[in-house]
Amino acid sequence: MRRERVADDIYIFTSELYAQVTAGLVVTPQGAVLIDTMVFPEEARMINRFVQERLNTTVRFIINTHYHADHTYGNCFFDNAIIVGHEICYRLLNEIGRASLAEAKQSSSVFEEVEIRLPNIVFNTGSLELRLAGKTLELEHLPGHSPDSITVYVREDRVLFAGDLLMPIPFFVDGSFEDFRQSLMRIKGRGYENVIQGHGDVILRGEIEDKIDEDLSYLSQIESYASRALSERKPYDFLETIDVEKVGKSRILLNGGVEGLHQQNLRNLYDYLASAEK
Numbered sequence: 001m002r003r004e005r006v007a008d009d010i011y012i013f014t015s016e017l018y019a020q021v022t023a024g025l026v027v028t029p030q031g032a033v034l035i036d037t038m039v040f041p042e043e044a045r046m047i048n049r050f051v052q053e054r055l056n057t058t059v060r061f062i063i064n065t066h067y068h069a070d071h072t073y074g075n076c077f078f079d080n081a082i083i084v085g086h087e088i089c090y091r092l093l094n095e096i097g098r099a100s101l102a103e104a105k106q107s108s109s110v111f112e113e114v115e116i117r118l119p120n121i122v123f124n125t126g127s128l129e130l131r132l133a134g135k136t137l138e139l140e141h142l143p144g145h146s147p148d149s150i151t152v153y154v155r156e157d158r159v160l161f162a163g164d165l166l167m168p169i170p171f172f173v174d175g176s177f178e179d180f181r182q183s184l185m186r187i188k189g190r191g192y193e194n195v196i197q198g199h200g201d202v203i204l205r206g207e208i209e210d211k212i213d214e215d216l217s218y219l220s221q222i223e224s225y226a227s228r229a230l231s232e233r234k235p236y237d238f239l240e241t242i243d244v245e246k247v248g249k250s251r252i253l254l255n256g257g258v259e260g261l262h263q264q265n266l267r268n269l270y271d272y273l274a275s276a277e278k
């Protein structure tokens with residue numbers, strides 16, 4: 001796991017075991033706030049040791065940006081932390097999250113000790129503010145990657161934890177293409193200092209608007225390919241010819257994992273458009 005510091009009181013952890021997923025830590029004199037908790041117990045425990053032994057504090061709050069395993073399985077390794085998330089996150093983690101953890105336990109002993117821990121505090125309006133010893137964290141519901149996705153903005157440092165609204169390639173198969181586009185538009189032009197993606201590298205001030213524009217352009221391009229596929233005799237075969245480089249993304253991103261995500265996006269969007277046509 002890689003650790004870096006992006007501001008005096010803000011650390012980022014990046015997994016070397018699973019898809020460069022990130023977790024963030026905001027440290028205050030009244031304890032730390034952890035944003036997402038990794039998928040493997042080993043990495044969650046490493047974060048906890050760092051907080052306790054190196055920073056001499058504890059994780060007082062956890063914020064889950066959404067219910068997916070790679071952002072929530074580590075919740076159970078932080079005793080006494082209060083977990084905050086969207087109300088939909090609570091529901092999906094309770095239903096889908098529990099079921100998929102049971103399945104994961106069947107196939108690997110790595111998850112033996114993992115238990116689902118649900119948010120203790122939920123919100124169902126557009127936003128929630130968490131204030132702790134001089135830090136203001138603004139939680140905002142910005143769905144698209146999943147119905148429950150939120151972002152976390154640390155106002156004093158102008159740092160945004162984007163969750164999976166930003167990752168090397170947009171991925172909306174468990175969410176909604178249209179929501180994704182709307183949510184990206186919402187975070188444009190806000191003057192962030194740093195943006196932490198749910199997966200991949202930290203985005204610096206000068207690169208943020210370009211990254212958002214690139215993702216919006218990606219969405220428009222796959223939209224036009226998916227609608228062109230409607231008039232193809234073999235639409236899935238046609239979509240397979242549209243590789244990720246045709247729509248302006250490098251195929252080495254996420255250690256080569258982007259092509260698979262991209263193909264799922266194309267099919268998902270095509271299926272949606274095809275069903276809407278009927």
Ligand SMILES: [Zn+2]
Binds near residue numbers: 021071164198199
């Ligand atoms: Zn993720």
